[in-house]
Amino acid sequence: MEISEAIRQRKSIRAFKPDPVPRGTLKEIMELALRAPSWANTQPWEFAIVTGKTLEEIREAFVGKAEEHGNPDIPHPREFPEPYNTRRRALGVKVFELKRIAREDKERRKWWLLQGLRLFEAPCVIYILIDRSFCLQGDGPNVWPIFDCGLVAENIMLLAPTYGLSTIAQIQAVGYPEVLRKILGIPDSKLIVLGIAIGYPDWDDPINQLQSEREPLDSISTWYGFD
Numbered sequence: 148m149e150i151s152e153a154i155r156q157r158k159s160i161r162a163f164k165p166d167p168v169p170r171g172t173l174k175e176i177m178e179l180a181l182r183a184p185s186w187a188n189t190q191p192w193e194f195a196i197v198t199g200k201t202l203e204e205i206r207e208a209f210v211g212k213a214e215e216h217g218n219p220d221i222p223h224p225r226e227f228p229e230p231y232n233t234r235r236r237a238l239g240v241k242v243f244e245l246k247r248i249a250r251e252d253k254e255r256r257k258w259w260l261l262q263g264l265r266l267f268e269a270p271c272v273i274y275i276l277i278d279r280s281f282c283l284q285g286d287g288p289n290v291w292p293i294f295d296c297g298l299v300a301e302n303i304m305l306l307a308p309t310y311g312l313s314t315i316a317q318i319q320a321v322g323y324p325e326v327l328r329k330i331l332g333i334p335d336s337k338l339i340v341l342g343i344a345i346g347y348p349d350w351d352d353p354i355n356q357l358q359s360e361r362e363p364l365d366s367i368s369t370w371y372g373f374d
């Protein structure tokens with residue numbers, strides 16, 4: 148698949164079919180994704196790739212934690228100043244419209260939160276980990292390994308459509324890192340950055356019609372030195 152076509156096809160999927168993803172397919176995707184660039188080729192990423200009963204155990208444990216606020220190793224933004232809050236809200240409105248969830252319908256909203264914690268029933272998840280010692284240095288975080296993880300994550304997400312697979316990057320997937328540490332035996336020395344849910348999309352679910360918006364290029368770029 149042409150890279151431009153892969154970019155066009157990639158979008159976040161929030162309803163998956165239960166069909167398992169073959170290990171060989173995942174291996175091909177991951178091996179190619181590792182060609183991502185990184186600061187001085189440090190390649191700070193590691194992966195935990197999970198399916199089957201182990202993933203079911205994680206889903207159940209996350210649902211059991213749903214009443215607690217998520218506390219991921221890489222914290223949520225504290226605030227969403229404008230224009231980011233407006234963009235975030237626009238996404239939420241679209242999601243709720245497609246899922247026919249009314250603002251005041253607390254039960255359905257909770258159900259939808261649980262769907263997120265269950266990784267939208269994806270049959271597989273790829274957790275991206277980095278070494279704590281590389282990320283937390285001195286007063287502030289060293290953000291560059293996290294940036295590098297974003298590059299490898301995008302590679303994974305762009306390669307998926309070639310195999311008929313879809314993905315969603317999910318902070319929800321790493322909201323209770325203590326659960327993941329316990330079930331997967333991940334040591335404290337590793338930070339769990341992000342989960343990428345991966346599987347075959349359920350196109351019958353209206354949520355997968357969602358096409359997120361983008362700001363027009365002209366409103367966010369300034370060009371210098373061109374004729």
Ligand SMILES: Cc1cc2nc3c(=O)[nH]c(=O)nc-3n(C[C@H](O)[C@H](O)[C@H](O)COP(=O)(O)O)c2cc1C
Nearest residue numbers: 157158159160238263315316317318319320341359
């Ligand atoms: C780091 C990161 C974390 C995300 N976490 C979530 C999440 O927890 N739940 C969710 O529904 N979508 C999550 N998303 C998906 C974004 O909402 C999505 O990428 C954005 O709305 C743009 O839509 P698109 O991916 O379909 O182009 C996340 C995306 C990124 C990059």
